[in-house]
Amino acid sequence: MAEYAAQGKMPEVLFFVGCAGSFDDRAKKITKAFVKILNNANIDFAVLGTEEGCNGDPAKRAGNEFLFQMQAMMNIEVLNGYGIKKIVTACPHCFNTIGNEYPGLGGNYEVMHHTQFLKSLLEDGRLKVEGGKFKGKRITFHDPCYLGRANNEYEAPRNLLEKLDVELLEMKRSKKNGLCCGAGGAQAFKEPENGTKDINIERTEEALETTSEIIATGCPFCMMMMTDGVKAKNAENKVEVMDIAEMIASADDL
Amino acid sequence: MQYIPNIIFFIVLVAGVGYFTLNVRKLIRNIKLGRKVDASDNVSQRWSNVFRIALGQSKMVVRPIPGLLHIIVYVGFIIINIEMLEIIFDGLFGTHRVLSTILPESLYNFLIGSFEILAFLVLVGVIVFWIRRNIQKVKRFWAREMKGWPKSDGNIILYFEMVLMILFLVMNAADQQLQALGAAHYAEVGAFPISQFIAPIFSGLSEASLVAIERGAWWLHIVGILVFLNYLYFSKHLHIILAFPNVYFGRVEPQGKFKNLDSVTAEVKMMMDPNADPFAAPPEGATEAPSKFGASDVMDLTRTQLLGAYTCTECGRCTSVCPANITGKLLSPRKIMMDTRDRLEEVGKNIDKNGEFQPDGKQLLDNYILREELWACTTCNACVEACPVSIEPMSIIMEMRQYLVMEQSAAPQELNVAMTNIENNSAPWPYNQMDRLNWKDEN
Incomplete structure (x- = not known):
């Protein structure tokens, strides 16, 4: 995403990869498969890469509201900094937290689960x-x-x-x-x-x-x-x- | 002398309604021990929920057999209560079947006839419920938390309803015999599609015995209803009233949306503000003590959660779909609600005795709800989805976890590791944040 910003461009959608998608060996395959589809459909997308952090769901559900809100605010700072409007993620936990719990903390985005996003691509005939x-x-x-x-x-x-x-x-x-x-x-x-x-x-x-x-x-x-x-x-x-x-x-x- | 029955009736009625009112006020006082909630949003959605979920029983019929039986008992119960108007008027003024003198005969006969059919259906429904509990032994009625009082409570309610319905039908049966005898006071009114089959039992009895049976059944019926009304407060059966407000105050947002704690937001914002002075004195007028994070006792919960505890009728649908409970863990969402109510009642009695709450060395956490139960929840929302009256056991679990983590640092060790990882490298596992994009170049 930093590269996009440096060129003054804005991707159509930001792919929020999530911790599992970034680090878990099995989940990384999902990430790569999804990226293949996006590339194949010529979707202009970006990822935050090393600027992405855990969305905070496990911390919040474990009862650590502090840690959750710290994570949320950091992500929101980054996302808002880039002026992100639309996010897609392959993880329902990122999807739920960013979509439902970030707005109250100043992060308002259109958030889609990857199945919803793929469905919309099909409907638009792009896939x-x-x-x-x-x-x-x-x-x-x-x-x-x-x-x-x-x-x-x-x-x-x-x-x-x-x-x-x-x-x-x-x-x-x-x-x-x-x-x-x-x-x-x-x-x-x-x-x-x-x-x-x-x-x-x-x-x-x-x-x-x-x-x-x-x-x-x-x-x-x-x-x-x-x-x-x-x-x-x-x-x-x-x-x-x-x-x-x-x-x-x-x-x-x- | 002739007014004695009316006076007795008046006293019984006032005592019954009065004691109930007293207990309702206690109930409201107890619920108000909880934190205020703002439910001024989504008013039309809330009313639509009340009509659909509470009045329309939309979630009951998810399980068709008990759902349908429940609707019969519920409709019967409500409609037969129209008869209460007549009973109260007759009782106070010494009339007999006063509605028959006001309403057109055909309408009155139709009403009494439908009451009888409903009473019979209710009786059948209640008997099937009893069989499901005691003979078929449906699993959710035999869980660990259903021993002792909760088990008897469930059956007592069913016996009450059986007896009340039988008394109503016996009263009508005796009335028919008296009408046939042309007894004074017993005008020939009403249609008796069900009790006509009971009436032959009383044939040949003297007028005096018939009057005794009819009056006996009448009195037992009305006194029984008043006793039942007052039984509600001590029973899980409060749901017949509280289901409606509980659904109104229930969730109108996606189930996945958990509330963000405002007190934490303020602190986090300060932490992230480079210009904030951490040692600044609290602003003038801010005398309020900092609130506790999460909940360890009933006073820390919201009024909606406490209302939910009184509303719970212990049907156990939540527990029967809970993944933790299904796989033998200690957690039972129903027990969370039952414990909350038991503790709230204990706190209420403490207040009755001392004027205000005196610390009793107990709390909801540990004395009622164990940590092992709290940590077994997967936050999957199955319990919330299953509840026919929109109770959210999961929200109580979450607030108690918040207390354990933020006030006591008492999370399970492995979760502390995961949370430390999130704090240090922004992922629950010990990977460097700088490696987040490595997947891009791997095969």
Whole structure:
């Protein structure tokens, strides 16, 4: 983004990569897949790069409002400094926090989840998606809590899957009733409390019941939890966990 | 002498309504112990929620069987209460079925007939509810927090409703026999689609015994209703009243939007302002003590949260969808609400006794809600979504976490590590912020 600013240009959209998308090996693949799609569709976009910081969601949900607001204000300073208007992110946590909680602290942007953004590209005819290798495949979609219940977006990811001509199989608990993967509320950074089962195992079992070949999701943290769940169930050769952006990128063989 | 029943009725009515009013005032006082909330926004959305969610029961029918039964009991309960007008008038003025002398006969018969059908449906619904609780043993009614009083409370309410409906039908049955006998006072009015099947039981009884049965059922019915009214305050059944205000004050923003603490904003802004003087004396007139961060007791919660605690009818839909609870963790969102109410009641009794709250060495945190419960929440909002009356157990969990972290620095060790990382290198993991763009050049 600094380069854009130096040239006095303004990108169409800012891609807020997020911590997982920047550092987690699995999530980085989602980042790259999404960037491939953006490049392929000739979208003029920028990233903050080293000027980006954690949006503060895990700190806030863990109860550390100070740390959250520090992070938020720093990001807002940077974003406002560049005059950013529109943000897209591949992480529902960044999406929710920046979209819902930054306005109260002086950060007002149009924020889109990457599935919403891709859907809008399709509608505008700037992106074409064909089923390719996913045509007819049995696929279930795991609703990320911070995209679904938190912000009522259930259709954008499903619309994209429909475009891939997949056979969409819903889990018993989906959409409004979707079961959390177990990562939210800063749980991703700690061991779970004592119980009879881990949440990601419960959710993975439910996904496996659908006999899907792919578990699709739209969140790097759900990705981690579901991938771990699939490993724990020794189902790696039966089912793959993929982000919708990865599916679209690989369907088009980008 | 002939006015004695009317006088007794008047006394019973005043005592019943009076004691209830007293308790409602106590309830309002207790709720006002919480922090004020501003609910002046989105007025039309709030009313629409009241009509849709509270009156229209839109979230109850998410589970069709209990939802439908609940609607029957609810509609029955409300409509049969029209009959209360007649009962109160008759009781005060010694009339019998006064509405029949005012309304056209066909309308009166229609009303009584529909009351009877509704009473029967309510009876059936309540019996099915009892079976679901006690024979089918639906899991959410048998959770850890449902032992003892909460379990009896649930059943007592059902017994109350069964008895009240039976008394209403018995009263009508005896009335029919008396009408048939042409007894004085018992004019031939009303339609009795249900109690006509009970009436034959009383055939052949003397007029005096029939009058005794009819009057007995009438008195027990009205006294029962007054007792039930007063039972509400001590029971989870308060939801029949509080569901409406609770939905009104409920959330009108996206569920993912958590409130930003204004007190923190002020401090953070000062921290980021190079010209701020950290040692500056507080401005003139600022006598208010700095507020506590987060909540450790009921007084730290908002009035909406406390109202929610009284509104909760312990149906357990929240707990049955909670990912932590499903996987055997200690956390149960329903217990969060029940604990909040229990503690609020304890604080209320303390105030009754001492005039104002005297510290009792207890608080909501630790004495009621354990830290292990609080840290198990994934903030997934499933409990909030599931609640048929817009209660938000999750918001209480979040405010108690804020207290633990910001007042006590008592987060689990691993979270402290993640938060230190965020503080130092702006990511929850120990990676350098300068490496944030490395993915660009990796394969």
